[in-house]
Every structure is written in structure tokens, then in C-alpha cells.
Amino acid sequence: MIYVDNNATTRLADEVAQALSEAYEAGYLNPSSQHQAGQKARRRLDDARETILNLIGGEITRFASDRLIFTSGGTEANNLALFGLGKETGGQVIISAIEHPSIAEAADQLRSKGTTIRTLPVNSEGVVQYQSLEEWLGEPTRLVSVMMANNETGVIQPISEIAQICSRKEVPLHVDAVQAIGKIPVNFRALGAAAMTISPHKFHGPRGIGALVLDDQVKLNPSMFGGSQQLAMRPGTESVELAIGFERAIQLAIQAMPEAGIQMQKLRDRLETALSEQLGPERITINGAGGVRLPHTSNLAFPGIDRQALVMALDMAGVACSTGSACASGSSEPSPTLLAMGLDEAVVSGSIRLSLSRFTSEADIDEVAGRISNCVNRLRRR
Incomplete structure (x- = not known):
């Protein structure tokens, strides 16, 4: 099986597996305990937290420190941001039309409880159109949330421009950077966001852990209660071992990124x-090709071919890919991202996502291209 579904999850890097194994063997105990064993765990947990913050451009000084709240993953971190940031101010919440389900469906929940949700549109290349944002922020606004790069098309969004508008209007901006970390340079402080979501299983780290990074000035209201861990913003006993795996994964990803990014794009x-070349340029559409994309993501449409039939055929042919977000993989509905881009129905219904990793080889790519071509031709004959 050739795996080209890395936007869903990546395989654990060998070095990360080794770090996890050593961490479990070390026998870390509850980092909230006051005895020496607990304090040893606390020091190691805090070391991992500080390393991760430093690697993504967080600021830690004597006078002010950005914070990193460990969560169970990107979905929890996004929910924590959407429900907990700026809560005391009230007002509307603004998201984009192409957000991950963990933002879009959380926004639906807020809407059902009376919060006004406004949605920034995208153009045909999947780039968020923020021209109305400043006008919208003239109304009371609790939060703006826009992803750094789309999980389906890989299109990178104009976060710097959006952050500048939010800053002028003194409205917190949350950025879902889950797909971007380890693929393109990300500096939290330079970004100008109030909060940012990251998740290591997207860059060969462990599943079951993620993080919400917070500017030192921003207030977060908790969604869970029953403990004082992590300044009571996300209570519950932290996993020292998963934090160590997270730390090692992001070290490796950022170290490899310059060379790996070039290789994945090639x-x-x-x-x-x-x-x-194999199918004919008129029989394939590259969705989002006119935008600036992450180096490892390709969303391809084969008009006239059913996307689910193609994914199943490719699975039988030994190629693992997807039709879009893994969090919506149980749904037969067309992609909200591609619909928001205004693409033709034939393009939307015939689109699949292929996503590479730093471990993908040239031989893998050549084999995948051949197998896709064979499957598409076979389905067309039918």
C-alpha cells in the first residue's frame, strides 16, 4: 500500500517512537503531585512545553510569556478556542467558508445557541476574501477564526493581512495551523494572532495530543472543569510521554522542513x-492551483468520475488517499471547501485529495500516477 493521505495523519517517525518508548520506560508519574517524583515529571513536561513554544516562535520572557495548553488534539484545541476566547465580550463570531469541521461545526453549535456567525467567502482558488472584514468588525465581535492553510486544497490563506485588521479593531484572531506546521515556516509572534492550534500527528508525531497556543495577553475561558492543571484552562492530568513525543516530532519536522518542503513540492x-500527460490535460483539474499551496497537498478532479468510486478503486489498487477531511470521511456529502470555491458540480463530485510526507519517494509518486491513471481509465470505460 502506498500512503498518500498524510493530511489525515502521518506515520510515527522512528525517532519519535524511540522518544516515546524511553519516556514510558522512565516511569513519569502525575506532574501535579507535590512529591519528588511528581515534580520530576512536572519539570520534564514544562521543558517540552517550552521547547515547542520556542520552535513555533512563542515568546517566553521574565515579564510576559505566551502559553501552550496541551489538549487531546487539534479538534479539542479548535473547540476550546471557538467556545473560550473572548467569551466575556459577547458579539458575533467570524469564520471562513473553508474551515475544518472542528471549527465549522463548533460554529454551528454557537449559532444554535444564539451567536451570530458570519462567514468570509473564498474565491475560485480557495483564497479567503477578507475585504469585508473591517466593515464587519464595526459590529461587536468576540472572535475571528481563519485557518492558515486549507486541509483539502493546501491553499495558504492571507493570515497576516487578516491579523492586521483584527489588531486594529482589537478583536482576537484564532488560526488553525494544524496542516501548516512542519511544511512552511510559522512564527506565532510574527503572525499577530491571539491563538493558534497545532497537532503533532500531522508531522509524524503521536496522536492523542495537540495544543492551543495563546498570546500572553489573551484570556481563555475553560470548557472543562474539575482540576487546576494548565492554569485551570484545560484541567486533567497531562501525559508527559505524549508531550515528549510532541516535542521530538516538532524538532524533527522543523529541522527537516527546508529540504523536505522543496522535495515534497517537486x-x-x-x-x-x-x-x-497520461490522462490528457482536459481530463484533470487541479483545484486551487492558482493559489499559493502547501508543498505536499494536491486536490485533483477527474470530471465524470465519482470520487468515492475512485477512492475505493485506488484502495483496491494499493493507493491510500481520500476525498477530503478525515473528520468528514463518513459523509457522502460533497466537499464544503470545493462548493465554497464555486466549482462545477462535475469537478466537485470527481475530486480526491493526495497528500505527501517527507518520507514519500519518487518511486512512490511514479507508481501512484500510474495506478490513478489506470483506475480513472477503467472507471471511464464503465
Whole structure:
């Protein structure tokens, strides 16, 4: 099986597996306990937290420190942000039309409870159109949440411009950076956001842990209660071992990123070129190709082919890919992202997502291109 569904999750890097194994063997205990064993765990947990913050451009000084709240993953971190940031101010919440389900469905819950939700549109390349944002922020606004790069198309969003508008209007901005970390440079302080979500299983780290990064000035209201851990913003006993795995994964990802990013983009372009040559350029559409994309993501449409039939055929042919977000994989509904881009029905219904990793090889890409071409041709004949 050739795996090209890395936006859903990545395989655990060998070095991360080793770090996890050593951490479990070390026998860390509850980091909230006051005895020496507990304090040893606390020191190691805090070391991991500080390392992660430093690597993503968080600021830690004597006078002010950004905070990193460990969660169970990106979904929890996004929910924590949407329900907990700026809560005391009231007002509307603004998101984009292409957010991950963990933002979009959380916004639906807020809407059902009376919060006004406004949605920034995107253009045909999947780039958020923020021209109305300043006017919208003239009304009481609790939070703006826009992802850094789309999980389906890989299109990178104009976060700096959005952050500047939010800053002028003194409205907190949350950024879901789950797909971007480890693929492109991300500096939290330079970004100008109030909060940012990250999750290590997208860059060869462990599943079951994520984080919400908070500017030192922002207030977060908890969604859970029953403990004082993490300044009572996210209570519950922290996993020292998963934090260590998180730390090692982000160290490796950022270390490898300059070379890996170039390599993944070359392989993605090789795949798209090969499919265009093998099938004919008129029989394939690259969704979001006109935008600036993450180096490892390709959303391809084969008009006239049913996306689910193609994914199943590819699975039988030994290629693991998807039709979109893994969090919506049980749904047969067309992609909200592609619909928001205003694409033709034939394009939306015939689109699949291929996402590479730093472990994807040239041989993998050539084999995937051939198998996709064979499956598409076979389905067309039917």
C-alpha cells in the first residue's frame, strides 16, 4: 500500500517512537503531585512545553510569556478556542467558508445557541476574501477564526493581512495551523494572532495530543472543569510521554522542513504533471492551483468520475488517499471547501485529495500516477 493521505495523519517517525518508548520506560508519574517524583515529571513536561513554544516562535520572557495548553488534539484545541476566547465580550463570531469541521461545526453549535456567525467567502482558488472584514468588525465581535492553510486544497490563506485588521479593531484572531506546521515556516509572534492550534500527528508525531497556543495577553475561558492543571484552562492530568513525543516530532519536522518542503513540492508537481500527460490535460483539474499551496497537498478532479468510486478503486489498487477531511470521511456529502470555491458540480463530485510526507519517494509518486491513471481509465470505460 502506498500512503498518500498524510493530511489525515502521518506515520510515527522512528525517532519519535524511540522518544516515546524511553519516556514510558522512565516511569513519569502525575506532574501535579507535590512529591519528588511528581515534580520530576512536572519539570520534564514544562521543558517540552517550552521547547515547542520556542520552535513555533512563542515568546517566553521574565515579564510576559505566551502559553501552550496541551489538549487531546487539534479538534479539542479548535473547540476550546471557538467556545473560550473572548467569551466575556459577547458579539458575533467570524469564520471562513473553508474551515475544518472542528471549527465549522463548533460554529454551528454557537449559532444554535444564539451567536451570530458570519462567514468570509473564498474565491475560485480557495483564497479567503477578507475585504469585508473591517466593515464587519464595526459590529461587536468576540472572535475571528481563519485557518492558515486549507486541509483539502493546501491553499495558504492571507493570515497576516487578516491579523492586521483584527489588531486594529482589537478583536482576537484564532488560526488553525494544524496542516501548516512542519511544511512552511510559522512564527506565532510574527503572525499577530491571539491563538493558534497545532497537532503533532500531522508531522509524524503521536496522536492523542495537540495544543492551543495563546498570546500572553489573551484570556481563555475553560470548557472543562474539575482540576487546576494548565492554569485551570484545560484541567486533567497531562501525559508527559505524549508531550515528549510532541516535542521530538516538532524538532524533527522543523529541522527537516527546508529540504523536505522543496522535495515534497517537486514530487507533488511530478505527480500532477504525470497525470496530466497520461490522462490528457482536459481530463484533470487541479483545484486551487492558482493559489499559493502547501508543498505536499494536491486536490485533483477527474470530471465524470465519482470520487468515492475512485477512492475505493485506488484502495483496491494499493493507493491510500481520500476525498477530503478525515473528520468528514463518513459523509457522502460533497466537499464544503470545493462548493465554497464555486466549482462545477462535475469537478466537485470527481475530486480526491493526495497528500505527501517527507518520507514519500519518487518511486512512490511514479507508481501512484500510474495506478490513478489506470483506475480513472477503467472507471471511464464503465
